Amino acid sequence: MKQSTLKESYKQSKYPLSGHGKRNIHVLKEAFQSIDGDVESDLYGEGSVIAEFQEKMARLLGKEEAVFFPSGTMAQQIALRIWCDEKGLRKVAYHPLSHLEIHEEDGLKELHKIETILLADKGRVIEIEDVLNIEEPVASILLELPQREIGGQLPSFETLKQISEYCQENGMKLHLDGARLLEVLPYYQKTAAEVCALFDSIYVSFYKGIGGIAGAILAGDKAFIKNAKVWKRRYGGDLISLYPYILSADYYFNRRAHKMEQYYEAAKELAQFYNTCHGVSTLPLIPVSNMFHVHFHLSKDQVETVLTEVQQQTGLGLTSYSKEINEKSCYFEVSMGDLYDEVPKELVKKAFTQLNDLIKQRFSSI
Template identity: 35%
Template sequence: MDEVERRIHRSCTRFLSGHQPAPPHETLRALAERPESGEADQYGVGGPVAILEQRVARLLEKPAAIFFAKGMAAQLAVLKLRETEAMNPRVVIHPLSHMDCDEGGMLERVGGLQPIRLGQQRHFSRAQLHSLAERPAAVVLELPLRRAGYLLPDWDELLALAQWCRETGVPLHLDGARLWEAATHYGRAPAEIAALADSVYVSFYKGLGGIGGAAVAASAETVTALGPWRNRLGANLYAAYPMALSALDGLDRNLPRMGEFAARCAELCSRLQRIDNILLNPASPQGNACQILFRAEPADVTAAHLALAHARGVWLFNRIGPSALTDWTMAELVIGTASDHWRMDEGETWIRELNAKLRR
C-alpha cells in the first residue's frame, strides 16, 4: 500500500476479507492474559515456543516440530537439508508457488538451488513427475496454490503425488501455509494430509491470524537437523514468545472456525455468480478463499476499490492484480473473522457497487 491507501484503510471500520484488525495494544494485552505467558523462551528454547512446537507436532501427528520466525526461511532450511542429504540441488516447485513468485529468487540467489518448475494454472501431476529427466532432491507441493485461485488437487491426485515420492524415495515437502484451511475442503484432519509428506510447513499468521511465525513438522531427525539451518538463515530470534503466544491463540480461536469461514465463502460466492461481468476462480471455492475476476484493468479496479472504501468505510480486498485472462483483473477474497461484522446481503451489495463503478 502507498500512503493514500494506508490512510483510507485505517479509516475503514468493516472489512470483507481477512481477520478483523485490532490495535497492537489490544492484541498484546490479550496475549499477556494467556496461561502460557508466564515464561519467555530463549533462542527458541522453552516457554510458549516449546509449548507451540509440541502442540503442532500433536496436531499433525509428526514426531517433532520446530518454530521459525520467518516462513520462507523455514522452507529454505528444509530444501537445503534435502540438498545436502541427496548431494543434489534440484527441487520440484510450481511456477505459481509463493516461493517462486514472492521471494525475489531466494531459492537460486540465496539457496543455490536449481528449481525444476512443473505445472501451469493447475497443480502438476504424477505423470509430470514421472517424466522428469533428472531426479530431484525434493518435491514441494503448495496446498492450496494461492496464485491459481487457492486451488487444491483432488484427493486422489494428492495421493498419487505422494505415492510417486514414496516409490522413488524423493522426500515430499508440503508448503502448508494454508494447510488448516485445506483440511476443511478435503473433510480430513490436518494430520491425515500431513501423513502424506516427509515434512510439513505451517504458517501462524494467515488463517490462524497470529502476528507472525511458522513451524516445520517432520521426523525427530529432520527437526534436529533443521536447527543449525534456522541459525544460518537468521530465523532464530533471541525471544519469540509474542509470536508463539499469538499462534497458540489462533489455534484456540480460529482453527475450530475454518469450516465456518469456508461455508461463508461458498455462500457469498453463490450470490456473486449471479452478477454479470464477474467470474470466480475456481468456480466453486475450495476453502475460505478464491479469486474474484472483474472485467476491467487493475488500475481501474484499484481506483474503484479505494473510492468505495473512502465513501463507505468498507475495505474489500487486500490484493488486486492482473489475472491469467486478458482484460480481467483478479481480487482475492479471503474469509476470516472480519466476516463476523457484515451480513451476506451486505457483502454482495458492496461487490455489486464496485462492479457498477467499473461499468460507468
C-alpha cells in the same frame, strides 16, 4: 482513479468483508492480555514456552517433532536443503508460482545453489502427470496447498496420495508448503495429520487463517528436526526470544483453528456474490478454502473507480488494492476470517447489486 483512493475508502469502510481485522498492535495486546508476566522467555530454542508449542504442533500434524521458525521462507529453504543433502543432489521441483520461486529473492538458489525444476503450467495445480514426467532425478518435490497465487486451488486428495506414493517409491522427499494447511481441511474433510501423513516434512504458518503476528512451524521426523535446528542457528533464526510470535500463534490458534469451516463457507458465499456481477468471476469459481481471487474483465482504473464508489456508499470493504493483469483485466485476493460474520447480509446483497448495476451502466460494452 488513484489506488490510494481505493485504499482510503477501504480503510474507512465500516464493514471490511475479509480477514480478521487490522494488523495493528491490538493483535499483540490481546494475545498477551491473559498471559502471566512471570512466564519465562524461551531461550535460544529452549524453555517450556517454545517446547510446549512445538509438541502441540507435532501432535496436530502427526509428526515426531516440530520446530518453531520466525518465518516460512527460512523454514522451507532449510527443509529442501536437508533433503538435498540427504540425497546428495541439489535439485528440487515445485510449482512455477511457488513462494520460493517468486517471493524470496532466489534465496534457495543464492544461499544453497539448489536448482529448481518447475512443474505444471502457471495457471493450474500440479497433477500426478507432472510428477511422472520429471525427466531428471530430484531430491524433493514441494507441493503448496492451496496454490495461493492461482486463487488457492487444490489437487484432489487422490492425486496427493498418488504423488506421495510415487515419491516414496522413487526416493524423493515430499515437502508440504502448508502455509494455509488448516484452511483446506474442511474441503478435503481430513484431519491435519491425515494430510501430513502423505508428506515427509511440513511447514505451516500462523499469520494466514490463524491471524497471528508472524512465525511458522516445520515438522518432520526426529533426525530431520535435529538438522533443521542446526540450520535455524546458521540462518540467525534461533533468536534469544521468539515468544512474541509463539505465544500469539498459540493464542490465535486456540481462537481460530476450529473456525476454518466457517471461513470456507463464507468464502463460497462471498464468491457467489462476486460471480453474479457482470464481467466478474472468482478463481476458483467455487472456493476450496477460505481464499479466492476476484478477476475483472475491466481495466484496473475502471475497477478501482467502481469499487471505491461502492465502498464509499455502502461502507462495505471489498478490497484495498487491485493488481493489473493487462489493460483489460485485473484481480485482487480475498481471504475470509472473523469479520464476515459481523456484516449484515442485507448490506452485502445491496452492495453487490450496486456493484453489478454500476459495472453494467458504465461499461456496457464488456
